[in-house]
Amino acid sequence: ASRFRGGARPRAPNSMEDCCVVCAEPLTFVAYGPCGHRDACVECVARLRLVMEDKRCVICQRESDVVFVTRAMGDYTETIPAERFDGLRRRADDGELERDAVLGMFFDDRATCAKIRELRGLRCRACGDASAEHGSLKALRAHLREAHGLHHCEVCLEGRKVFVSQQLLYTKQQLDKHKYGGVADKDNAFGRDGFTGHPSCKFCKKFFYDEGQIFHHMQSAHETCHLCRRARPDAYVYYRDYDELERHHRKEHHACLHPDCLAKKFIVFVSANELKNHEGVEHGHAMTKAERKEALRLNDLGFTVGASGGGGGGGVP
Ligand SMILES: [Zn+2]
Ligand SMILES: [Zn+2]
Ligand SMILES: [Zn+2]
Ligand SMILES: [Zn+2]
Ligand SMILES: [Zn+2]
Ligand SMILES: [Zn+2]
Ligand SMILES: [Zn+2]
Structure with a gap:
């Protein structure tokens, strides 16, 4: 039960707006484990847990199977002491908290839970809101291909560490442009300017997500003099x-x-x-x-x- 839900957001005087230590966006909802470090936003923590399979706190590196999600309100952010994390499951059973079992996240805000579930889900964006969840990435990709002629870039699926719902969709023609470059990617898949296609290994005929990944491949799979x-x-x-x-x-x-x-x-x-x-x-x-x-x-x-x-x-x- 958040004391300030619905009301104005109280702030400590002179405090700067708190930002997520991972994405640097202003914190609206934080997610934290028993260590109590309330420094990363719910989206980043969800992404780390699911996409990176990393359940560690970004501050102290302590791993936690469950995290609590609540509105960030500076010094007024709801604090759960470490010993009460065991009680989160029961509170969810009682209907007091929302739960995302896949992520091990407990929310005191229903809308945030729904938003995160949507973010990590495998719904077809082209079909719209009412579309059903696909059982696997493979099933979603088959549907996108057959029903809409749309494709994910498989290099980005592997190398770009975001949720599937945030991966870009391409027609066959756009995909070639995106992969091979030549024309700068208009959608700017990387949030960086001047993306000119994925680098590829001329020996293996294989694409790599970025310069860092192809460098690692060339160094380990091939030889230099x-x-x-x-x-x-x-x-x-x-x-x-x-x-x-x-x-x-x-x-x-x-x-x-x-x-x-x-x-x-x-x-x-x-x-x-x-x-x-x-x-x-x-x-x-x-x-x-x-x-x-x-x-x-x-x-x-x-x-x-x-x-x-x-x-x-x-x-x-
Ligand atoms: Zn963040
Ligand atoms: Zn921590
Ligand atoms: Zn669809
Ligand atoms: Zn790509
Ligand atoms: Zn190679
Ligand atoms: Zn030489
Ligand atoms: Zn010799």
Whole structure:
């Protein structure tokens, strides 16, 4: 029972408008757990809990299965002590509070509960308010496609951490424009200017949500040349896999062709002198022209280094 419901919102004198620490919008309804940190708005907490599967408080990181939602009124915001969170379920059973069981949220305001349920729901926006909830995202997408010719961008569905109801809908043509860019996305899917399409990996033919995600992919799934990177730190050149990188090493730099080093990988030098030096130290002598030729020939024939097993002979102790 909120003391001030319906009345004017009392404010502590001189207090600045409180804002959500996540989205920075003015707080109207807050959601908090037993830790009592009333700093994030109900939409952000709901999004964290459902879309990010994160039930931690944004301030103290304490996880909570249930949170309480109430109107933000500065110092007058209804405060529930930690020990009374256990009683929320009973209060909901008694009809005193609204409950969203999926989110583990308890509301003292019916309209806010309905609003959040709508936000996290799988209703078809094109069909309007009276439309039924779809049982799964797959079912909703099939309906959108068949009934309205509308599509979600699957890259955004995965990478843009908002509710499905907040994801944008595109016709096939708009979707291509959105994904491939060229024409700046008029709807500005990211809330940022100049979106020119999702970046894609030319090797995998796969789209990524943003620069951060494709960078992570390129770094983990593909190879870069450490020598080129050292020479030009801000040029990012990638090779599909190690085989491709190794061809680059041999062509552009001075790679050691000794079977041990080929197996170890990444043994490559900027100059012929450095390579000679390495060969002397590691292998006892610099490889002769004939030896290099033979090593290259065997390698190019597809004798995978290290696969031949025992008794190669001639190894330097
Ligand atoms: Zn927020
Ligand atoms: Zn907290
Ligand atoms: Zn529809
Ligand atoms: Zn997209
Ligand atoms: Zn890739
Ligand atoms: Zn290189
Ligand atoms: Zn070597």
